[in-house]
Amino acid sequence: MLQFSLSKKLLIWGVVLLGFLFALPNGFYSRVEQVNDARAAIEAGQSSEELTVKAADWPSFLPASLVNLGLDLRGGAHLLAEVQVEQVYTARMDSYWPVVRDALREERETIGTIRRADGPDSELRVRISNPENIARAVEVVRGLATPVVSLSGAGANDIDVSSAGDTVIVQLSEAERLATNTRTMDQSLEIIRRRVDEAGTREPTIQRQGEDRILIQVPGVGSAEELKEIIGKTAKLTFHAVEGRTQDAATRVTSRQFLAPSIDEPGVYYALKKTPVISGEHLVDAQPSFDQNNSPAVSFRLNPTGGRIFGEYTANNIGRPFAIVLDNEVVSAPTIQSHIPGGSGIITGNFTVESTTLLSIQLRAGALPAELIYLQEQTVGPDLGQDSIDAGKRACIVAFIAVLVFMVLSYGLFGLFANIALIVNVALIFALLSIIGATLTLPGIAGIVLTIGMAVDANVLVFERIREELKKAKSPVRAIELGYERAFSAIIDANITTLIAAFILLAFGSGPVRGFSITLGLGIITSVFTAIWVTRLLISIWMRSKNPKTIEV
The missing domain is CATH 1.20.1640.10 (Multidrug efflux transporter AcrB transmembrane domain)
Incomplete structure (x- = not known):
């Protein structure tokens, strides 16, 4: 031995x-930490004499x-957020409307005219003019159902279709709701993690708690408010056709429209079509930049599909206003002057350099599928x-x-x-x-x-x-x-x-x-x-x- x-x-x-x-x-924590930060900045393309000096402060062979250091040792911010998954149900129903409309139009001779009726946000209601053929309308809509993609929902369809009088009622099935909840939480976790990582924070703790809550702990962040700004809102970028403009927040709009306030023009509201022309899913990149007046702005680029749709829409709607909407607020509503090919553009507004940088991070990381409600906020001081x-x-x-x-x-x-x-x-x-x-x-x-x-x-x-x-x-x-x-x-x-x-x-x-x-x-x-x-x-x-x-x- x-x-x-x-x-x-x-x-x-x-x-x-x-x-x-x-x-x-x-044993040389602060010194080595500064060296690591400087080396990371240099690798990211930020080169300066000061960074070079800092990067050389620790031997490269060591x-x-x-x-x-965790939150309780380094200080930082703690948030407990609740994901509003019900908003995803509403978005799903809105996206179903064009599909249901087109399918029912092919049966117009039997069921008559169709129009969308008002109803709960989590339901899609379609009224027909020939209620005696409501069974045929229900059969057509049921034919649009697809199997639920999840282990727990095997054998179930994604929608339940019923009728009441002259109205077809479409809503998500229970199996699809469970699968949607899981996808929404997973997507929210990933997007929050991307946004926090892009902001340069160290070793965040981001994990699901319960059915619809997310725990977020980020060491080194100055306050809970600063962390909320990094995470931001849903950062959901959409482009909508403008139906009207008003200064009355109580203006009634149809079920196919919604009223969105203007960010740049306080007291002004735009009536917009609910179904967007382009959504954030088509966004490929977003970067802080400056407009022709040298004011801070955000430039964006769309994928080929989004670029084609964007080009076709601008070519067919010259002279009409077009709203750029961020989280249901109109950033700007310019008039289309000419055909815009290529799928790239610029978002102007009342921005600062800091806000354009933050918005770019949020857009690049992707849109949160639903709004976050913060239930707990805590700041641990250094x-x-x-x-x-x-x-x-x-x-x-x-x-x-x-x-x-x-x-x-x-x-x-x-x-x-x-x-x-x-x-x-x-x-x-x-x-x-x-x-x-x-x-x-x-x-x-x-x-x-x-x-x-x-x-x-x-x-x-x-x-x-x-x-x-x-x-x-x-x-x-x-x-x-x-x-x-x-x-x-x-x-x-x-x-x-x-x-x-x-x-x-x-x-x-x-x-x-x-x-x-x-x-x-x-x-x-x-x-x-x-x-x-x-x-x-x-x-x-x-x-x-x-x-x-x-x-x-």
């Missing part, structure tokens, strides 16, 4: 050296990965985060010193070997956290403190077994070998059971619980390595150099 080949020694010391190298940047870091440092230092003193008093020189392995163990934990890009929170610090206490358990088991063998008049070398050999199974069993608990916490926990489980799990792995290999190698080197006739443990 005390015999180490040269290759095994090199492997152990190599792992220890790499551990200290990867843990080193965390690792620069850091342990990310001072509170620093207090948490200081408290965590004190806890780690006190635990570390207490363990070091206990081991030396209990096991003498062998306790000193265990303490060296403990220092290596902590370095390896931070190295692994840095490599995998883990986020350290207060519960994570608690996991490290617990690991410090548990890290010497394996050494205690080994040293106590060595003591027992020495009492049986075994030679020092033989006693050490038997101590490691007979304690090995107990060490493995104890750590595997703890590791299983850590995996369960990781699988079923969330947020702080996962942070605790990650540091605990990594600590167990590094503790076993340092106890079985590092401590034993140190004892082996000492035994070979001193060759003592007796030892005291």
Whole structure:
């Protein structure tokens, strides 16, 4: 057990050296963080002398990965948002109207004239002039149904069609509603993550809670309001035909229209067709720019399909106003002067440079499928985060010193070997956290403190077994070998059971619980390595150099 080949020694010391190298940047956190930010900016094409100087402030041959600090350590913003999934049902019904209309028009001789009737937002109601043939109208609309694409909705159709008098009623089926809810939440999570990532924030926590809620925690953001601005509104960009203009917010419009306020002209409202000519789905890119008057604006580019539709519409509607609508507010309503081919254009309005940058991020990331209602808002200040870091440092230092003193008093020189392995163990934990890009929170610090206490358990088991063998008049070398050999199974069993608990916490926990489980799990792995290999190698080197006739443990 005390015999180490040269290759095994090199492997152990190599792992220890790499551990200290990867843990080193965390000792110069602010400096390395600035270097990483500068290097990222240079890679993104932002080059300046100041950035070059900052990027060179840390040797390029050294690792620069850091342990990310969580919300409770770094400060930042916390939001709990509720997704208004009912809005998606309304949008689906609006999109069904052209399809249903075209299908029923082919049966006009039987069912007569058709028109859309007013009804609940989650329903599409179509009235026909020949109610005696309502069954035929229902049959035609049912023929438009498609199977639900989800495991829970296998065999079900996406719409339910019924009738009441002379009216066909279309609504989403229960299976389709469940599938829509899942798609809406997944899409909202992805879009929020894109917007937060594009804004340059570090290690956000974005996860679903319950059926229709999303938890958003972003370290390093100044306030909850700033985070809400990054996430923004739905950023739903659409282009609509203008039906009229009024200054009366109570103006009645038909079921095929809606009234949208103007952003640039307070008190002015536009009556717009509900069905958009172009939607955000056709948007390929959006960038901040300037218009012909050198005012901040947003330029956009459409995909080929959107570009073709946009070109055809502008060619057929020269001289008519055309509204650019963002989140149901009219950004501008210019008159079409000529055919606009190519599928690109510019959005002008009362923008600032900052607002065009933010709007571009939101449009590029895609439109949120539904509005977010914020149920909880919380800002964790940097001072509170620093207090948490200081408290965590004190806890780690006190635990570390207490363990070091206990081991030396209990096991003498062998306790000193265990303490060296403990220092290596902590370095390896931070190295692994840095490599995998883990986020350290207060519960994570608690996991490290617990690991410090548990890290010497394996050494205690080994040293106590060595003591027992020495009492049986075994030679020092033989006693050490038997101590490691007979304690090995107990060490493995104890750590595997703890590791299983850590995996369960990781699988079923969330947020702080996962942070605790990650540091605990990594600590167990590094503790076993340092106890079985590092401590034993140190004892082996000492035994070979001193060759003592007796030892005291």
